[in-house]
Amino acid sequence: MSYFRGKFDVAVIGAGHAGIEAALASARLGCKTIVFTINMDAVGNCPCNPSIGGTAKGHLVREIDALGGEMGKTADECMLQMRMLNRGKGPAVHSLRAQIDRRKYSETMKHKLELQENLQLHQAEVTKLDECGGFWRVTTRMGAEFEVGAVIIATGTYLGGRIYIGEVSYESGPDGIFPATFLGESLKNLGLSLRRFKTGTPARVLKSSIDFSDLEKQEGDEPVIPFSYDTEEQLQNKVVCHISWTNEETKKIILDNIHRSPLYSGMIHGVGPRYCPSLEDKIVRFSDKERHQLFIEPCGENTEEMYLQGMSSSLPEEVQLKFYHSIKGLENAVVMRPAYAIEYDCVDPLQMNNTLEFIEHPGLYGAGQFNGSSGYEEAAAQGLVAGINAALKIKGKEPMILDRAGSYIGTLIDDLVTKGANDPYRMMTSRSEYRLILRQDNADERLTPIGREIGLITDQRYNKFLKKQELKALEMNRIRKKVIAPTDRINDILVSRETSPITTGAKLVDLIKRPQLSYEILKEIDDDRPDIDPNIFEQIEIEVKYEGYIKKQLAQVEQMRRMEKKLLPHDLDYKTITGLRLEAQEKLNKIHPDNLGQASRISGVSPADISVLVIWLSK
Amino acid sequence: MDKTIAAISTPLGSGGIGVIRISGSDAVAVADKVFKSVSGKKICEMKGYTAAFGKIYDNNDQIDEAVATVFLSPHSYTGEDVVELSCHGGSYITNKVLTTVLNNGAVLAQAGEFTKRAFLNGKIDLTQSEAVMDIISAKGRAAARSALSIKDGRLRSEIDEVKSILVENAAHLSAWADYPEEDIPEVSGRNLLESISSAEEKLQKLLKGYEIGRAIKEGVDTLIIGKPNVGKSTLMNLLSGCEKSIVTNIPGTTRDIIQETVVLGSAVLLLSDTAGLRDTDNPIEKIGVDLAKKRLKSCGLVLAVFDASMPLDENDHEMIELLGDVPSIAVINKSDLETVIDIEYIKRKVDNIVFVSAANGDGLEELTNAVGELLGTAQFDENAAVISTQRQRECAVAALESMKEAVQALEIGMTLDAVTVLLEEAIQSLLELTGERATEVVVHNVFSKFCVGK
Structure with missing residues (x-):
């Protein structure tokens, strides 16, 4: 009903x-x-x-x-x-x-x-x-x-x-x-x-059952940089993670039981991720590798569950217990949730x-x-x-x-x-x-x-963004104009950084450009540096240092965008276009690209096929 | 903005006239660098739809006479500024003019690129004649076919060798950057440098094969130099089998460069006899001497002629120094007379040395062998010229450029993300060369070579 x-x-x-x-x-x-x-x-x-x-x-x-x-x-x-x-x-x-x-x-x-x-x-x-x-x-x-x-x-x-x-x-x-x-x-x-x-996902184990004493620690970065442009409060790191390794014993346990893995017994037909293989996958595919790394990460502040990054598996629970216990620090680990594969x-x-x-x-x-x-x-x-x-x-x-x-x-x-x-x-x-x-x-x-x-960005957020852009433009302008005189002070810095001293005035921007130097290093000779968000300095530094490469990429972008402006009709039957190779016809009919640029990225569509499309479009 | 492109727009090989078309925002500037009109008027001063008669120069060397026709944007085939240079037909001259244009700021047009630009600029529409379109689409099909035939051939496997070195490095760099917490071995700058250099070397070799292939098919620019009266013209006449140069024993008789195409064993030489190299006050002769010195830098082979019967003098010494890295053979002429010249000194300076008597023809066989050895044409299997077209060469050169930039970025201490981008650019050019599309070569390699995962 x-x-x-x-x-x-x-x-x-x-x-x-x-x-x-x-x-x-x-x-x-x-x-x-x-x-x-x-x-x-x-x-x-x-x-x-x-x-x-x-x-x-x-x-x-x-x-x-x-x-x-x-x-x-x-x-x-x-x-x-x-x-x-x-x-x-x-x-x-x-x-x-x-x-x-x-x-x-x-x-x-x-x-x-x-x-x-x-x-x-x-x-x-x-x-x-x-x-x-x-x-x-x-x-x-x-x-x-x-x-x-x-x-x-x-x-x-x-x-x-x-x-x-x-x-x-x-x-x-x-x-x-x-x-x-x-x-x-x-x-x-x-x-x-x-x-x-x-x-798939690895097991979760009880924190108090892990022996952290011999494990390498991994701490957070200070100061914390947030994801969001809206986050203004200074965030604090609250936990550490730990690193351990599998060993020969782990490998042996897995290989002895590999026939029991649904991946290898043929039960699972689904295609697994190449980038996120299960431990048995790693051991079989990279058999010459002696050990594999794992990270032990807390699941939260109000839980004792720990996540074992890198150790996903679809082996039977009893085998999982054995191989997890073979790993340093996990000898007595209490597995709270087993690892599993999901199709x-x-x-x-x-x-x-x-x-x-x-x-x-x-x-x-x-x-x-x-x-x-x-x-x-x-x-x-x-x-x-x-x-x-x-x-x-x-x-x-x-x-x-x-x-x-x-x-x-x-x-x-x-x-x-x-x-x-x-x-x-x-x-x-x-x-x-x-x-x-x-x-x-x-x-x-x-x-x-x-x-x-x-319509997803508020006025407040947008004004903050505009302000940042304005400050950035001003700062970029300042370093492009500012000339640094060839004093002993600057040349001492340059020599100590193994870059050639200056004999005439140099633009600040050109000094920042040198691979050996940075905004930070040049701080002491840059007396009228404004007090602005350090992210702006970082961004300018990147844009200055990588200028040549960025320009090159921008030129490639320009070219690509021109190709993308040429639209291809969605109802087009590519079989009717003479000159296209069969493979290209089939791929194009399946994907129906929006434009020439997209068409050129389809595997199986060659540069010559694109020329044919260009000509067809012009008819 | 798009690059300015150029290509030969008339069918290759035959025809009385060859047209080199240049299109793009720098077309006029590029044309002005290579074309000098008889009237002295520059191309940038010309109106659209006008033409001028003049000469094509590579630096200061005249290559051919030509008519330049100017079309200004938007009133041209592509909608951009276009200059068409109509020169003498035949693949040697038209290729030479094209190469000069490419050396002066244009890049080689890809198949169908003029039409593509015409289309992108809205110049071609439905009313365009069907006949024109048919010709061009036939070209597209031909390109598709050639891409296919290349695919299975030797070019593919040779380029793949270079490509796989680059892909492996790019994949290693990517794995190292994308999986910072896996125990991916650190990428060492030195290994990377060595590896890129080995790929560079392989590609250089393929490009060298292209040059040899061309030397066989189209000839190699060869210069005969030497101080006055050592017998350059006699040698030239011996090689060409007929009397071309004015042969006298008055120093300075040959003032212009005289050209002759000769087949010498395995090689085709485009032979030039030059005015004798000596310091002179005679202005006309001086021009000839300067010209010869300039040409020396750009030619493919130098036959440096010495007189065995005279001791080395200042002019000879200067000439030996001029040779530098140019492939050269020291031709010791007048071997029938008593040898006075310091042979040991020449041997120390010039790798190849041959004794001839241009007057009675002795030593011609030795010279032929030496030329074949030096140019690499003697043992050269023509099938080994895997890079065989300008387009392929252009892609290989672009890849080489990116590889050099990558090496440079490494040397000045740029971060490896920039190096990676340059390597990928080189891979892209090589994929273009073999007519493949970039799919996920690098990403695929990451997953097959490295054990990565969260």
């Missing part, structure tokens, strides 16, 4: 990291929004690592924040330890990572959703989606029917979820919450092509366009693991974009498409919808060809104006 329960502009299925950003963006843009979650206590859950950010992922969090999303702020509020990774490897790869209190994070996010105007949080399993021409009907297991203008699917690992621990396997979502068992069938009936992916349904993202809307199904969007990605940050980024675009569509406005040259978010989405994902997609700095421009320090410059235009 079904009954009519209400009308909404936007329905979001799932309240994980993707669903949260999608729902908040949609509601904040004035759309009446409903969010469905299978379990009200699982909103914003972190079923794997208790941390947010990391290489490239930290960039994503910064970008989400710059556009007006929530993840960065909440991560700051719930942070236990903060580190800036990759210092010394260059500004393009600096990345923030926070250890967070996972229960607090979940609670904080749930509360934000509850307080949000235009937003209703609803515990129910969605079982059916119907395309009704102009609107969508969403049906729950209780028979409640909702009429909505747009639907965002953000089902994570719940959709058709199945957990594997050795020979044991059962239908389940993450953390023992029940899965979504009916929606998959409904999506197939719509014509979406689904496939199985797999991921789930996700969609082939080639069916979507860059707004994350399904090409064949107007008003239907996807985000997060459902789209074939992996990771909280990747999910949140897509949720934000899907939420914004669903709202813009409802409001009758032009969609927001972020390009590769402007953000990691744009790169992530373009990769998914253009190249597809053959295994769960993780963001990496090496995926961006423009990484010297797309830095975590300038996310606000790149995206806050866009967030403002869309």
Whole structure:
């Protein structure tokens, strides 16, 4: 029996990291929004690592924040330890990572959703989606029917979820919450092509059972740099993490029992992430490696559960106990939750366009693991974009498409919808060809104006941004004009840094440019330096030092953007274009790129094929 | 802004006229660097749709006579500023003019790029004649075919060797940056330098193969130099088999550079006889001498002629110093007369030395062998010229540039993120060379080579 329960502009299925950003963006843009979650206590859950950010992922969090999303702020509020990774490897790869209190994070996010105007949080399993021409009907297991203008699917690992621990396997979502068992069938009936992916998580162990005495410590960075441009309070590190290693004994236990792993016995068919292999995967694939590293991370302030990063497994529980106990510090560890692998349904993202809307199904969007990605940050980024675009569509406005040259978010989405994902997609700095421009320090410059235009950036936040830009421009101007005289004092500094002394006046900017020097080193001879946010100095220093490389990348961006202005019709049958190679015809017909630039990134489409398209377009 | 591009716009190999088209915001400036009109009017002073007669110069060397036609933006085929240089046809001259244009700031147009620009600038529309479009799309298909045939061939495997070195390094750098908390071995600057240098060397070798291939097909610029009256013209006549230069024993008779194409064993030489190298007050002769000195720097082979019957003098010494790194052979002429010259001294300075008597033809075989050895044409298997077109060469040179920049960035102490970007740029150019698309080469390599994971 079904009954009519209400009308909404936007329905979001799932309240994980993707669903949260999608729902908040949609509601904040004035759309009446409903969010469905299978379990009200699982909103914003972190079923794997208790941390947010990391290489490239930290960039994503910064970008989400710059556009007006929530993840960065909440991560700051719930942070236990903060580190800036990759210092010394260059500004393009600096990345923030926070250890967070996972229960607090979940609670904080749930509360934000509850307080949000235009937003209703609803515990129910969605079982059916119907395309009704102009609107969508969403049906729950209780028979409640909702009429909505747009639907965002953000089902994570719940959709058709199945957990594997050795020979044991059962239908389940993450953390023992029940899965979504009916929606998959409904999506197939719509014509979406689904496939199985797999991921996994390590065991959680009791803190008091770990012997930390011989383990290396990993402390947070001081002072703490926050994710959010809104966070003004000085945050404090509250915990330390520890490092340990597997050994020959661990390896032996795993190899002796490898036949009991569902991955190797053939029980699991889903494709696992290359970047996040289980320990048995690492040991089999990299058999010459003597040991593997693990990090012991606290799950929160009010719990004794510790997360064992790097030790995910799907071996039987008894084998897990054995190999965990073989590791230094864990000899007597009490395993509170075993490691498990989880297999789930996700969609082939080639069916979507860059707004994350399904090409064949107007008003239907996807985000997060459902789209074939992996990771909280990747999910949140897509949720934000899907939420914004669903709202813009409802409001009758032009969609927001972020390009590769402007953000990691744009790169992530373009990769998914253009190249597809053959295994769960993780963001990496090496995926961006423009990484010297797309830095975590300038996310606000790149995206806050866009967030403002869309309507997610408040006046206060925007004015703060404008003020910072103004100060930066003034400072840049100052160092370009300021001449440093060739005094003994400056030359002593130069010589001590092993760079040549000056004989005539030198522009301050040219001194900063030298690889051996920095803003900090030149402080004492720069007497009229203004008292401004040190981040501004950092940003200017990067722009000055990397000027040549940045210019080069900007020229490449210009070229790419020109290609992207040439639009390709969505209903085009590429088989009718003579001159295209067969492989190119097939790929193009499958992906239906928006423009020439996107077409040129499809694997299997050669430069010659692009020439043919150029000519076809001009006819 | 887009780069200014150039290409030969007429079919290669045949035809009385060859057209080199230059398009882009610097087209006029580039053309002004290589073209001097007879009237003295510069191209930047010309109006659109006008033409001028003049000469093409590579630095100060005249290459050919040409007509320059100017089209100013937006009234041109591409919609940008366009200059077309119509010179004499034939692959040697047109390639030479194109190379000069490329050396002066233009980059080689990719297949279909003029049309692409015309389209991007809204110059081509539906009303455009079908016939024109057909010709161009045929070109696109030809390019596609050649990309395919290259794919399976030797070029692919040779380039892959260079590429795999770069990809491995880029992947190591990426793994090291993207997984800071895995125990990925630190990337050492020195190893990186050595590795990039070895890739650089391999690519240089392939480019060298291109040069040799061209030397066989199109000839190598060869200069005969020597002080007056050592027998340069006699040697030239011996090599070319007919009397071209005015042969007298009055020093300074040959004032202009006289050119002749000769086949010498395995090599084709584009032979120039020059005015004798000596300090002179005669202004006309002086011009000839200066010209010869300049050409020496850009030619592919020098035959430095000495008179065996005379001791080395100041002019000879100066000439030996001038040779520098240019591939050279010391030709000791008049071997039929009594040897007075200091052979040991020449041997110390010049690697290759041959004795001839230009007058009676002795030593011609030795000279032929020495030329073949030095140019590498003697043992050269033509199939080994894996880089065979200007476009491929252009991509290889671009890759080499990026590799050099990467080395430079390492040397001045730039952070490794900048180095990584340059390596990826080089990989990109190599992928373009083989007609592949960059997919996820580096990322894929990270996952197959490194044990990484959260």
